[in-house]
Amino acid sequence: MKAFLGMGLLGSNFVKAMRQRGEEVNVWNRTKSRADALEAFGAKAFENAADAVKGADLIHITLKDDATVNEVLELASTGFKPGAIIIDHTTTSTHGAIERTQNWKARGIIYLHAPVFMGPPNALEGSGSMLVSGDQAIIEKVSPELNKMTGKLINLGATEGKAASIKLIGNSFLIAMTTGIIDMLGVAKSLGVSTDDVNELFANWNPGAMMPARLKKISGGNFDQPSWELQMARKDAGLMLAAAAEANVHLAALSAIAAVMDNWISKGFATSDWTVIGSDNL
Incomplete structure (x- = not known):
């Protein structure tokens, strides 16, 4: 099971595509009605971010900026299972991506920044491009998941934060x-x-x-x-x-x-x- 936090245009279409592939997805959004709308596609909406991520091996997020990502992840953190992987598709600062990678690693959670050159139609049809960089073992582990979501997964190497840059x-x-x-x-x-x-x-x-x-x-x-x-x-x-x-x-x-x-x-x-x-x- 996976969770998705942030049901804007991009996140909503990512979830719709996941449901089309038959994947079980928990969803959360600060404005709950946006998450509730995804239940018509078979997703399960939650009032609290921590409840949405309970039991999830993969937690995708698409949010506004560094501050919002930090805030939402902290809200959800009590629900993270040990070894959970956060995959962040938000466009953020390079410094923020590096800092989150290090901070969540220290807390026993994997954080991978995977920003995209994709609009909502790309998210729905699995086209466009997605960027990753950092720990190559982690990237190898999640690549099958990410390849389903995009037309092209671009691995930029081991440098933390390079995808953000x-x-x-x-x-x-x-x-x-x-x-x-x-x-x-x-x-x-x-x-x-x-x-x-x-x-x-x-x-x-x-x-x-x-x-x-x-x-x-x-x-x-x-x-x-x-x-x-x-x-x-x-x-x-x-x-x-x-x-x-x-x-x-x-x-x-x-x-x-x-x-x-x-x-x-x-x-x-x-x-x-x-x-x-x-x-x-x-």
């Missing part, structure tokens, strides 16, 4: 990419270009194919052989910002980036590759 790195890119899409649509609106035309552009042009080469170029730190000079990129950014201002459209990401470009131009890097603006991060 990689999840944050990936999410930083997703936020930047999505903000870029929002700004792009703002530029399109400013220029009177329809979203259908934007979709058509990306049906014929895949900038994602540039990602590996661009990552290699930036991480290599060579900005003296530009493929797009900073001053020219800033000129183009100015055209976009001017069109947006005229249409009363705010470009949140581009406005911030333009300010960074201006700073680097003032320091004498106008003819460098424009990605020099990120060199302080290398």
